[in-house]
Amino acid sequence: MGQVLVLVLVLVLVLVLVLVLVLVLVLATRSIGYVSMMAEGQPMRYRQQVPQVVRWREAEIQIIAEGGWLRVAGPEMPLRNLRRELLDLD
Secondary structure, X not given: OHXXXXXXXXXXXXXXXXXXXXXXHHHXXXXXXXXXXXXXXXXXXXXXXXXXXXXXHHHOEEEEEEOOEEEEEOOHHHHHHHHHHHHOOO
């Protein structure tokens, strides 16, 4: 019984940590000028917050949950900016 309780607590802790990481990624993407294009059942996608005329699809950032990992994909420069924002969180 005690082992089951510990396992449940560990799973809840992991879930909470993943949710916090996703929230931090969402806030960081907003700070570099990207907005959400949420669609239910799809990976999280973010596009540039600029007029459509100067926006292109290849500049989108995707955040995909794979098992216990989060994979962030997109162009190199926006991902570098996102990384810098995440590292500057104090």
